[in-house]
Amino acid sequence: MRIGTLMLAGAMALVAGLATTTVDARTVRWARSVDAQTLDPMSANIGPTSNVAHQIYEPLVIRGYDGKLVPTLATSWRNLPDDATMWEVKLRAGVKFHDGSAFTADDAVFSFERARMPTSDYRGLLTSIESVTKVDETTIRIKTKAANPLLFENLTNIFMMSKAWATANNALQPQNIRERQENGATRNAMGTGPFQLVSREPDVRTVMRRFEGYWGRTEFPMQVTELIVVPIQQDATRIAALLSGEVDVVHDVPVQDIARLQQSQGIKVVTGPENRVIFLGFNVAPAELKSSDLKGRNPFSDQRVRAAINIAVNRDAITRVVMRGQGQPIGYIGTPFISGYNAALGAVPRYDVQAANKALDDAGYPRRPDAANTRFSVSLQCTNNRYVSDENICQAVVAMMGQIGIKVNLVAKPAAQHFPELQREELDFFLVGWGIPTYDAEYVLTFLYHTRSANNGTWNGTRYSNPALDARMIALQTMPDVTRRNAELESIQTQLKNEAIYVPLHVQSISHAVRGGLDMAVHPDAGAWFKLFRFQGS
C-alpha cells in the first residue's frame, strides 16, 4: 500500500514534470513540401523562400492576416505635401539586429540599394524608385520616378539587412546565381526578426531560436521559443510525421487528407483562401491550333466559342468535388483581398450546357458525325505539381468539354516544363494560377493581358493584344485618385471579361494542419508568422 502510494506520487511528479517541460520548451516543428531555396532574402522571389526569411528578417511593412498593410520596421509613411513622388518614412526606434547592433536609416538605405541590384529577384517590384536617402537616424525618403500611390504595396517582401554585417560577411550583393557563387547570406542570416538562425542544413532542417532582444517581444505573443523548419516532400510521409507527433505544423495539406486529419485527435486543420486565382487560358491568335483536328481555323479566336466554354465549366462542381469544398468559384481574375475588388465582376456566370451548345452551333462549329460527333479536338495543358489538385481540375474540365462536343486531350506536366511552354506561347488551351502579391488588380492586367513586350505581358500566353487597353493598363500605375482608378479598372476589366480570354475557375484555398493546440491561421499570401501564434490555454 505504502509502496503503491509512493509510486503513484512519483508518477504524478513525473507527469507534472513532463507537463512543465512541454509548456516551457514550446518548440514548433514546421513541415512543408519544399525548403527555402536560400536564406539570402533578396535572391529568390519564391513563396517558401521568403516565408522562411520572414521569421528572421523583416521588411518595412507586412500584410496582416486580413491582407491589410501592417507597420513593421516603418512606423509611418506619407507623401510629402508638395511632392507626390517623395515618400517620407519614419523607422521604428529601438530595433536591434540579432547581434545586438541597432537598426538605423543607413541599414534601410543599404537594404533598398541591395534589393535594387541586378542580382536581386525583387528589383522588378522597385522599378518605380529613383532614389532612397537618409534624412536622420530614423527617417528615410524614397523618391519615385512618377507618383506611385502603390509603392508600399510592393515593399512587403523587401527585407532590411544590416549593412555592417553584410560588409563583414561578403553579402553586399544578393546571392548571384549567374556568377555561380554563394555569399555570406546563403546559409547565414542576420535580421531584426523574431527568430534568429541557429543552424541551417538545406533540404534537411533549419533551426531558429526566439530572439530575446526583439522589439516586439512584449507586443506579440512570441510563445514559440524554437522553430524548426523541416522539408518533407512526399505527401504521405509529411502527414504521417504529423500524425506520429514528429512535426507540429504541416503547411501544405493535400486535399485528400483533410477529412482524415480533421477526425484525428489533437490535430486541427485550418483552411482559408489564398490570394490566388486558378484559371484556364486560350491561344487566341494563330490561324490554326497546333493540337486540334480542325484545320484552317482557330475556334479560340472566336469570342463566342470562348464565352460558350466559360459557361460550360461547372465551377461549383469543381470546388465541391475535385477540391472537396476548398476554394471559392469566381468569374474574373481577382480576389476579395485586392484593392478595387469588384464583386459584380467576380460573380460566377450561370452554368448552362444547353446555351453553350447552341452558341457553338451558331458560331459555326457543328458536331461532326464523321468525328464521333465532336466539334473539334484540342489539348489541355496542365501542371501536375504546382497548384492544389491541378491535374484533377483539368480532368474535370475534360469531362465538361465533352458535354459540349469538344474533345480534349489532357497533357499534365511538372511546372518546370509547363511554364516555359506557356511563356513561349506554345499552348493552345492551358491551366495556370496567378497570385497577386501587390494586392492590386493592375498586377493582373499588365502581366496576363498586356501585349507581350520586354517588360509587360510576360505571362500572357494567349497572344491577346489590344494596344488601346495596354495604354490604359499602364496609366493605372500612376493614377493617384482611387475613385477614378477604380472606375477605370472596372471599365477595363468588364471589357476583358466579355472577351473571355481566360476562364477563371476559383480562388484557391490552402490548408494547414496543426497539432498540440497551436493556434494558427491561413494567411492570404500562404505564409506564416510564428511570432503571432499562441498555444491553447496560455
Next chain:
Amino acid sequence: MIAYVVKSLAQAVMVMLAVALVAFSMFRFVGDPVSNLVGQEATIADREQLARDLGLADPVPVQFARFVANAAQLQFGVSYRQGRPVIDLLKERLPATVELALLSALFALATGLALGVYTAIRRDGILSHMILSLSLVGVSLPTFLIGIGLIWLFAVELRWLPSFGRGEVVHLGWWTTGLLTVSGLKSLIMPVLTLGFYQVTLIMRLVRAEMLEALRTDYVKFARARGVPERSIFFRHALKNTLVPVTTVVGLQLGGVIAFAIVTESVFQWPGLGALFINAVQFVDIPVMAAYLMFVAFVFVVTNLAVDLLYFALDPRLRGGAAARGH
C-alpha cells in the same frame, strides 16, 4: 592479363562517355531552368540574359565538350536551385546514401543467405513454403508501398520509429554518420528494411537454387556415402560452392542499391543522393541531375570492372586467354 585489364578499362571509359552524352542531351530537353531561377516579375530581357550567362545559348557540342572536360575534373558546376557547387552537395549527401546502401546490402545478404540455406535444406517444410510465398508477395509490392506501410505501422500506430530523416548525426570530418546515436540508428531501421527487401528475396532465391543444385552433385552424394555429417555437407561442401555466383550478384546489386535508393530516400525524406536527384528533377536543376547520373554510372562501371577482375582471379580458365565467362 594486361590486355584483359586494358580492354575492361577501355570499355568502362566508353560506357562513361555514352552515359555522359545521354545525360547531357536528355537534360537539354526536359525543361527550362531559367523560368525557375527568376521570379514571376522578371522581364523577357532578364530571361535571355540569364540563359546567356548560364551558357545555354552556346551550340550543343560546345556545351557537351565543356561538360565532359569539367566532369573529368569533378567540376559539375553550381546547382541552379541552391546556388552552391554541385560537388559540395554530392559530398554532403554521399554519407547518408552510402550508410543506407551498405546496411541494406548487409541486411539483405545476411537474411537472404540464412533464408536461402534454410529453404534449400528444408525444401518441403511448411515454414519454407511460407517464406517462399511471402517473398513472392513482397517482391511484387512496390517499394513505395512497403515504405509507406512501414511508416504507418511503426511511426504512426506504434510510434516506435521516426517516420522521416536521419535523426541525430555525428560529424567525423566531412563524413556524417547516424550509426553512433540512438535516434540515428532508429531512423535507419525502416529505410534499410525497405531498400533491402527486394534484395533479400533475390539473394534468398539465388542461394536456394544454387544450394539445391549443389546438393544434387556427385561430390555431395559421395560425401553422404562416406558418412560425412549432414552439417558439414551443407555448410562446408554445398554452401561454399554456392557462394561464388552469389558474391558476384551481390557485388553487382550493391551498385543497384545505391542507384535505386531514390524511391526509399524520397519516401523517408532521407537526405541522400536519391532525394537530391528527385528535388533536382522537379526543379530542372540540370547540373545536379547530370552529376548524379554520372555518379550512378560510375558506381556501376566500377562494380562491373571489379567483378570482371574478380572473375579473372577466381576462374583459372580465363587466364588461358579465353574471354568466355560462365556466368
